[in-house]
Amino acid sequence: MSSGTRTLIRGGLVVTAADETHADVLIEHGRIAALAAHGTAVAESWTAERVIDAANKYVIPGGVDAHTHMELPFGGTAASDTFETGTRAAAWGGTTTIVDFAVQSVGQSPRHGLDTWYAKADGNCAIDYAFHMILSDVDERSLAAMDRLVEEGVTSFKLFMAYPGVFYSDDGQILRAMQRASDNGGLIMMHAENGIAIDVLVEQALAAGRTDPRYHGEVRRALLEAEATHRAIQLARVAGSPLYVVHVSAAEALAEITAARAKGLPVFGETCPQYLFLSTDNLAEPGFEGAKYVCSTPLRPGEHQAALWRGLRTDDLQVVSTDHCPFCFSGQKELGRNDFSKIPNGLPGVENRMDLLHQAVLDGHLTRRRWIDIACATPARMFGLYPKKGTIAPGADADVVIYDPHAEQTLSAATHHMNVDYNPYEGTRITGQVETVLSRGEVVIDRRTYTGRAGHGQYLPRGTCQYLG
Numbered sequence: 001m002s003s004g005t006r007t008l009i010r011g012g013l014v015v016t017a018a019d020e021t022h023a024d025v026l027i028e029h030g031r032i033a034a035l036a037a038h039g040t041a042v043a044e045s046w047t048a049e050r051v052i053d054a055a056n057k058y059v060i061p062g063g064v065d066a067h068t069h070m071e072l073p074f075g076g077t078a079a080s081d082t083f084e085t086g087t088r089a090a091a092w093g094g095t096t097t098i099v100d101f102a103v104q105s106v107g108q109s110p111r112h113g114l115d116t117w118y119a120k121a122d123g124n125c126a127i128d129y130a131f132h133m134i135l136s137d138v139d140e141r142s143l144a145a146m147d148r149l150v151e152e153g154v155t156s157f158k159l160f161m162a163y164p165g166v167f168y169s170d171d172g173q174i175l176r177a178m179q180r181a182s183d184n185g186g187l188i189m190m191h192a193e194n195g196i197a198i199d200v201l202v203e204q205a206l207a208a209g210r211t212d213p214r215y216h217g218e219v220r221r222a223l224l225e226a227e228a229t230h231r232a233i234q235l236a237r238v239a240g241s242p243l244y245v246v247h248v249s250a251a252e253a254l255a256e257i258t259a260a261r262a263k264g265l266p267v268f269g270e271t272c273p274q275y276l277f278l279s280t281d282n283l284a285e286p287g288f289e290g291a292k293y294v295c296s297t298p299l300r301p302g303e304h305q306a307a308l309w310r311g312l313r314t315d316d317l318q319v320v321s322t323d324h325c326p327f328c329f330s331g332q333k334e335l336g337r338n339d340f341s342k343i344p345n346g347l348p349g350v351e352n353r354m355d356l357l358h359q360a361v362l363d364g365h366l367t368r369r370r371w372i373d374i375a376c377a378t379p380a381r382m383f384g385l386y387p388k389k390g391t392i393a394p395g396a397d398a399d400v401v402i403y404d405p406h407a408e409q410t411l412s413a414a415t416h417h418m419n420v421d422y423n424p425y426e427g428t429r430i431t432g433q434v435e436t437v438l439s440r441g442e443v444v445i446d447r448r449t450y451t452g453r454a455g456h457g458q459y460l461p462r463g464t465c466q467y468l469g
């Protein structure tokens, strides 16, 4: 079916970050044309080539996952989802936009890195996609490139206080990049962990024979996440730039963000489903199973979860993204069987985010509207995609999910669509399931059958962060 088709979604509960209404949704030319209260004369007068019955279902904006790493080269291997397989899995899970990370490698220009990522994604994506840029080599050339990238629609830059020798930037490089962002409107995204100190603890742990995956969690101490978060915030203040802290996992790091926001500083925080639903208990699973849960920042003891849920409710954390960076247990995670520091870092999740957060609504952690806020609307605003993405309103792209809030499912590698041989949420029971997904008016999931195609997804140049004046 082409995006020229007129589609009508009838009788569902339309949930956005702002409100919930029983409304019919009319789609034309790939966009939301109009909404009208269900049963009214206006809504009844509408006709369409395709009518989707959404009675007893939610009609929600497609998810915006602002943190994915398809095909990321890491630790001598590469993330196992390609842009094709990863975006298809995203569609299955009700996500219709990803913002992935293009990488500047050490010694390369950002331009070269970005062009490489454009080529990887071009013609392969099932849903729309955009890029952030990872800067691994902040020098004069990179700083100048930042200005051009912002103009081109790559308006956010990830820096790493961790991974010395790979992605790491020192404080001087971070300050310079923040100063540049404060001038050109870019948003600095920070991987906030003190990687220099962590590497000392890694070396000491390995020398003492502590090679098991659980030591990954022990050496990457919560205090070293908090310290780096604090330092990043102070550097951003000095530079006069906004700051977005990615994958916050430690309560102590969240406390730094909360304190900064209480001062009115433009500091934002993201967490991920793995930090909300998993813990160091998973990292300690015997028989090297813990390797399935190795990511950075690491999973924390269960107590941290309550702080993260609270942060999402109080808006001290604004976004839940997946940091989807899958590595197969077989052949990839196994690279670190005798040395946890050689386990490639990252977890799959792009397909499971919307469902896990719906379960969080049922469990009382979030309201329905907050679910849509943190998963759709706020990431779209944060990264300059709103209201094209992240809401259901006239003029917005018709990226719409028909969500069955009553369906029961069990998350499993046996049924997921991500190209990875395990699921970190294996056996988790979820009430709620994606039924039908539209991307710019095209049905890409039709009552749980994939009807999309690689190449439907379009590249999205982005505006700057919409939370800044």
Ligand code: URP
Binding pocket: 069, 191, 247, 294, 295, 296, 297, 323, 325, 345, 346, 347
């Ligand atoms: O472990 C993780 N998070 N892998 C992906 C790279 C990053 O730091 O986000």
Ligand code: ZN
Binding pocket: 004, 006, 028, 029
């Ligand atoms: Zn028409």
Ligand code: ZN
Binding pocket: 191, 246, 247, 296, 297
């Ligand atoms: Zn990171």
Ligand code: ZN
Binding pocket: 067, 068, 069, 323, 325
């Ligand atoms: Zn990441």
